[in-house]
Amino acid sequence: MFGERLELAGRYAELLGTDGVIRGLIGPREAPRIWERHLINCAVMAEMIPIGASVTDVGSGAGLPGIVLAVARPDLTITLVEPLARRTAFLTETVTTLGLDTAVTVVRGRAEDLAGGPPAPADVVTARAVAPLDRLAGWCLPLAAVGGRLLALKGASAEEEVAEHRQAVARLGGGEPVVRLCGAGLIDPPTTVVEIVRERDVVAPRPRPSKRAATPGRSADAGGRGAGKRRSRRG
Template identity: 80%
Template sequence: MPDGVVPPEEFAAVAAQVFGDRLALASEYARLLVTDGVVRGLIGPREAPRIWERHLVNCAVMSEMIPNGASVLDVGSGAGLPGIVLAVARPDLTITLVEPLARRTAFLTEAVTALGLEAAVTVVRGRADEVVGGPAAGADVVTARAVAPLDRLAGWCLPLARVGGRLLALKGSSAADEADEHRAVIAELGGGEPVLRLCGTGLIDPPATVVEIVKERDVVPVRPKPSSRAEGPGRGAGSRTGGRGSGRGRSRRG
């Protein structure tokens, strides 16, 4: 078997605790990541030996912040981190994986089928702004991992949560600085005070850092009026989206 399928000895007890009786399913997902995930360029070859430490366990501990039976929307899901990990660790959750790139959604769809998660997980190809107003919007929890700075992340994710729902952004060492820097923008987007949470305390060192933002109100985006120079044949209202349909297949994330 490839390295990374079975959790290394130093993480075996933690993996067993966070995944419980679904540890074998997590191991199968690890196999997919270190084989097809690497071949398709979704996981770097150097990440394969530390797939449990840096990816699976690190994402799974987020589940302690998600209530039972919640609907979860994972933005920029990539290879399924943290969305598929949460689906494996928490079978009570209903999860939608949103990803704009075709090669990634193909992997996600195949992984969901291979892991038998079809009843709980839906894969949607598109950007976050294309999902607003759709059936997946109004989620209890919106998750994202290493997708963008916190201000842009809030702009993409908060419209997808219900009022009273939450954005859980898995961040690194920059989390506190980003929260301070973008507090005002988050408020303008309808979000509450960003709060740093540490997940997996006592299980992993260091714990996973998650920025939690509660959606306090809906915000209708203000669209700037076009200037007189922008109006005319082929420009003006509607020209930005004209002719590209749903916009799927564009590589810009978000």
């Protein structure tokens, strides 16, 4: 999965198991199983990403799966989106330490605030254990180009989530969610990924104009119905 960049992956694993634990990005119990539970689990999803694609990783946290994909696939251009300062600090330092600066950009912010760019709409948007599928689609699909895809790493409940949130995904411009298994024959169990194609751009409806126009120079609150009632109560 990492080929000639296996040593680089090992350096990232060491950072996660030391600095990542100290700074609270990885739990202490996770340190002994960083390879199987985190790196390999994320790396196998690279099989779903086209050569030379642009990728936006939402809620990147400690860089999972974004940094893993950058290590495994040097052909990708990756943006790591993370709202918390302590996490973006770790991501920035890690990207520099691993020499990934030319391929990876760290952006501090919430996904819902980044729609319309920058970053530019991506070919692929990834997310791992961020939120239920309906909220995740609402945050991530606007960051994908029309025709691009959301790849959401999920657990055993993926099928149930798809059944529950299928209609919400459609309202957000997404196609039929499909559950994929990545790394079958390489890891057990395989990684579960929900794939959603962004089929169309969804334009938010314009707010309806107020039925009661405000008097020039006075706000509707100050000179509206409530003020009249106060006058009538005073006699």
